[in-house]
Amino acid sequence: MDQLTVGEVAQRFGITVRTLHHYDQIGLLTPSRRSASGYRVYTPADLTRLSQIIVYRRLELPLDEIASLLDEGNEVSHLVRQRERVMARLDEMANLVAAIDHALEKAMTNTPMTDDDMRELFGESFDDYQAEAEQKWGETAEWKESQRRAKTYGKEDWIQIKAEGEAVEKALSDAFRAGFPADSEEAMNAAEQHRLQVNRWFYDCPPDFHRNLGDMYVSDPRYVVTYDESFGLPGLAAYCRDAIHANADRQLG
Missing domain, CATH: 1.10.490.50 (Antibiotic binding domain of TipA-like multidrug resistance regulators)
Structure with a gap:
């Protein structure tokens, strides 16, 4: 299928219909076509854009920044940018894990004295x-x-x-x-x-x-x-x- 309804997209991507309606209202993601019965449907290009939105949202970018990023680059540039951001987060998470491990080790060894x-x-x-x-x-x-x-x-x-x-x-x-x-x-x-x-x-x-x-x-x-x-x-x-x-x-x- 090369065209999906809002309900089908919501189910496939694990997001809510309400979220898709919100993206449509703010112009971040608008279904490109209408079905024979008049329903607005999402094309493969729309689904690619949605995939990029979801990745950026997982990176905790605000919607207005996501809109700017999507409007200024092609798919390759988005993937490169997303990879850079993910790698930065991995480094950040690794440092956080190290800090937690250090605190945990101290808490476990600093036991009450008998x-x-x-x-x-x-x-x-x-x-x-x-x-x-x-x-x-x-x-x-x-x-x-x-x-x-x-x-x-x-x-x-x-x-x-x-x-x-x-x-x-x-x-x-x-x-x-x-x-x-x-x-x-x-x-x-x-x-x-x-x-x-x-x-x-x-x-x-x-x-x-x-x-x-x-x-x-x-x-x-x-x-x-x-x-x-x-x-x-x-x-x-x-x-x-x-x-x-x-x-x-x-x-x-």
Whole structure:
């Protein structure tokens, strides 16, 4: 059949009669002939134009732009143009899929940490530190806020927290080993990074409150052991405390 009625075209191309009537009303696609009974029918040339319209619509072009494109080129130019647009969309979709895959991978790996995970990451002494911290700070707003935030963190977050903490410890120990005084830029900058880490991950930590954390480096014997013996640098714990105090003085002017 070389001539189709509007109903037959709608069925063949999977579009609605209403859509075809709309294309006719705006002059985008008008049936070229009439049947013997007077009905307007679509010719093969009309169907070719409709195929091009459908492709452009799938590429999300507005109807007025489609009309301009169809009126200015032949079939070969349309196919070339459509291929270029499709390839561009393929590149766009590939980038979108890659972005989704990256987000999905992060979401799947950033799973909540179990107690065993925390012990594996922070060592077997994690439970003792946690229990002592709760006993000492459990009624404070800072402790409650840190617990609230901690519940939202997954494994990747805790790995980052640990890495940042180790970077601070290294900066302080390097400054101490190099002989920089506790009130040097190197030591105070490392202390400020520690304060900002607490502030970012656990609770609001203004300079004066940070002094309290600094005092724990010498008031808690285990801190002294950790920083003096583990790093093999006697006096490091007191140095960290002094750097935190010096940085608080600097921050408060």
